[in-house]
Amino acid sequence: VSAVHFTPDGKTLYIAQKSGILQASNPATGKAVKLYAEEDTASALSLALSPDRKRAVVGYSDGTVRVWDL
Secondary structure (H helix, E strand, C coil): CCEEEECCCCCCEEEECCCCCEEEECCCCCCEEEEECCCCCCCEEEEEECCCCCEEEEEECCCCEEEEEC
16 A cells, blocks of 8 residues: 545545555445556555545656546
């Protein structure tokens, strides 16, 4: 795990993983709700959510930044 971010209501936990995957999880159960990934993705290093919580921005070890629609 490289970075985590809770939504303000605490209902979703976003996890940026070293494998490059962005995971949305239910913190009450710990179960993944959705995975965001592309082939040949570098390690995720940072994570931020847009104020409207409709997008996640992830920074990767190869210098790229990806914006994910949530």
